[in-house]
Amino acid sequence: MRAVPxxxxxxxxxxxxxxxxxGSGPALLLLHGFTGSGRSWDELTNAAIAAGCTVIAPDLxxxxxxxxxxxxxxxxxxxxxxxxxxRALGYERAHxxxxxxxxxxxxxxxxxxxxxVARLVLEAPSAGIADPAQRLARRDADEGLALRxxxxxxxxxxxAWERMPVLAxxxxxxxxxxxxxxxxxxxxxxxxxxxxxxxxxxxxxxxLHDRLGEISAPTLVxxxxxxxxxxxxxxxxxxxxxxxxxxxxxxGHAPHLEAPAAFIGLVLDxxxxxxxx
Numbered sequence: 001m002r003a004v005p006x007x008x009x010x011x012x013x014x015x016x017x018x019x020x021x022x023g024s025g026p027a028l029l030l031l032h033g034f035t036g037s038g039r040s041w042d043e044l045t046n047a048a049i050a051a052g053c054t055v056i057a058p059d060l061x062x063x064x065x066x067x068x069x070x071x072x073x074x075x076x077x078x079x080x081x082x083x084x085x086x087r088a089l090g091y092e093r094a095h096x097x098x099x100x101x102x103x104x105x106x107x108x109x110x111x112x113x114x115x116x117v118a119r120l121v122l123e124a125p126s127a128g129i130a131d132p133a134q135r136l137a138r139r140d141a142d143e144g145l146a147l148r149x150x151x152x153x154x155x156x157x158x159x160a161w162e163r164m165p166v167l168a169x170x171x172x173x174x175x176x177x178x179x180x181x182x183x184x185x186x187x188x189x190x191x192x193x194x195x196x197x198x199x200x201x202x203x204x205x206x207x208l209h210d211r212l213g214e215i216s217a218p219t220l221v222x223x224x225x226x227x228x229x230x231x232x233x234x235x236x237x238x239x240x241x242x243x244x245x246x247x248x249x250x251x252g253h254a255p256h257l258e259a260p261a262a263f264i265g266l267v268l269d270x271x272x273x274x275x276x277x
Contacts (some may be wrong), residue, residue: 003053005038005045007065010088013082015072018065019085020057023049027094028271029086030057031102033124033254034196035161035185037064042099044050044256047264051272056089058082060102061200062192073199075121076206077099078189079108082117097121099256101200101275105127107208107236109212110215117217119271123263124223124253126232127239128207138203146194166228169252172259181257211238219243220270222263224251244270 005022005237020038032040033121046054061078062068071077082105086094095118098106098169104123129135149157162182164168173181198204199270223233225247237245246266249254255263 033100062196
C-alpha cells in the first residue's frame, strides 16, 4: 500500500510551518517555487516513496499553510529555518531538491549549513542578482507586484502571473494537472505571497555567485532546454565544483511539471548514487 503524506505542523523560529511527510528511508527535502506549496511535488513524492525515501515537503513562508512575517520570509532566514525543521523532524541531513525560489533557498542552505545537505538538486536555479542597480530594479518590480496583490486580490494576480513569458512552458502541462496547479495558486493568501515577494525575491536576497565554490555536496542542476532564463541555471552549474548539468528537451522553466517522468528519473537516479554500495 502506498504511503499517504500526512501534514504536520512544526514551530520553528516563532513561525508555524506546515509540512507534508511520508515514506521511510533517507530524507528527501523538497522546496517549491513561488506560488507553489508542498503539494507541488506530488508526482515526485509518490515516486520517491516507492523508491524508499522519506519525503519532507514544507510550505515555505507565505505559502499554503505556513505562516509568515517579513523578517522570517527571507531566503537567508528560510534556509536556516529549513535546517532547523529537518532536525525537529529527526533528520540530521537530507537530499535537497529546490525549484526556482526553492532552489535559491537550497543554494543558501548548502552554503550556510553544508552538514545538512547530502545531495543537492537545483531545478531552474538562480544565484541572485549581482549588479546593485539591477537588484534594486528587481526589488522595485517585486514591490509593484506585491502592491497589486494586496490591492486586487489573488485571482487577477494569478491570471497575470500565468501569462508571464518565463512560465510559457506550462502550456505543455495536461488539463487536469494544469487545473490543479491553478487551484493551488488561487488558494494562497495574497498577503502571504506579497510578503514572500518582498522578502524572498531575487532583488532582496544576498547574491551567491561568489560563494558557489563553497558548495561541497554533489550537485545536479536541471534546466529546461526552452527556459527563457536558462543561462542563469547554466551559470550556477558552472560555479559549483563538479556539478552536473541536465538539460531537459522541450521543457521550459518547470521541468517537474512539463516533463515529470524525465525530471523524476533524473532526481531519483542522482540521489540513489549516495546509497549504492
